[in-house]
């Protein structure tokens with residue numbers, strides 16, 4: 287009889303000899319000791335103390351673009367993700383039910399720094415989100431935009447479409463180290479909160495500054511010209527429903543043909559006008575910012591005690607039960623789960 291079994295068994299056997307274990311661990315210990323006192327050589331925030339140095343120089347980095355998408359299976363997924371970003375309502379009519387597409391706000395395929403850039407997002411998540419009061423994944427963040435910014439429905443996290451969207455976001459974050467925050471990539475650029483928007487002035491500017499030509503007198507837009515208010519626009523739970531957030535988008539990016547021609551005050555006036563108009567409701571919004579710290583221009587009441595700032599008239603949602611992203615459990619300061 288052949289004695290082949292002993293030759294196979296060692297694969298499953300843990301190294302029993304003390305000498306072998308010591309040999310295997312010694313170089314590791316030496317490495318750890320050597321690393322102990324040194325600062326990592328990374329230029330950014332990704333290196334952890336004592337960990338391997340990560341070489342990343344932000345100034346030399348540019349995100350990959352459509353032309354760089356490889357011609358392989360991974361490339362096919364990345365390309366589908368990009369097309370979902372651009373043609374959201376056409377591709378996902380059961381989820382993107384409004385007139386908006388991801389690129390209505392995340393301009394230039396998510397690469398434009400002044401339009402809530404998606405470059406580097408893949409490296410920034412999971413991330414603590416004060417509005418939710420928990421740490422959330424990138425897929426959850428995408429769903430907050432589906433349910434609030436697009437006033438649509440939760441896209442299943444295990445769907446091919448979600449995977450494709452994440453594949454595209456990984457592609458435009460390629461080489462950015464995990465945990466690294468690209469400069470200025472934290473949503474929309476912050477505006478001075480001392481300004482106050484005037485609705486009547488905003489209404490006059492809407493015509494004077496040509497907004498009406500593309501977005502329409504009824505704010506409903508048309509085709510790739512996105513709606514600014516009404517049933518097909520962003521919901522009250524979207525960041526854009528806050529006057530300061532909308533003013534930042536408008537100030538830096540509109541009018542589309544001549545961005546940079548408005549004063550900050552004009553941007554606030556236009557934002558106040560647009561956000562005074564009716565828009566879709568956002569179910570469970572009162573649970574936002576459960577730990578407080580609500581920005582002053584949030585236009586709805588929260589249970590944490592915020593009083594609505596200039597609330598717009600609300601339109602009912604067709605499928606409110608599909609418009610709420612499940613909140614993951616919150617880790618308490620001591621590490622326990624509440």
Ligand code: HEC
Nearest residue numbers: 386387388391402407427428431435436473474520525526
């Ligand atoms: C109405 C405008 C709007 C639309 C449409 C929109 N978003 Fe957003 N999104 C924002 C804004 C604004 C932020 C940043 C929040 C802030 O600045 O307060 C954001 C943030 C994000 C983030 C987090 C970025 C980061 O690194 O923190 C992701 C991811 C995202 N959006 C994905 C999407 C996807 C995918 C779609 C399409 C399904 C979409 N968004 C549609 C406005 C929009």
Ligand code: HEC
Nearest residue numbers: 390393495496497500511512513514536540541542543556
């Ligand atoms: C030449 C056409 C054009 C003009 C004029 C224009 N926009 Fe836009 N606007 C767009 C397009 C197109 C988008 C979507 C982003 C993209 O495709 O780059 C957009 C997006 C927006 C958005 C974010 C998406 C949404 O629907 O909420 C806001 C807010 C906005 N515009 C406000 C304004 C304001 C205010 C003015 C006037 C100062 C203005 N726009 C002038 C074409 C225009």
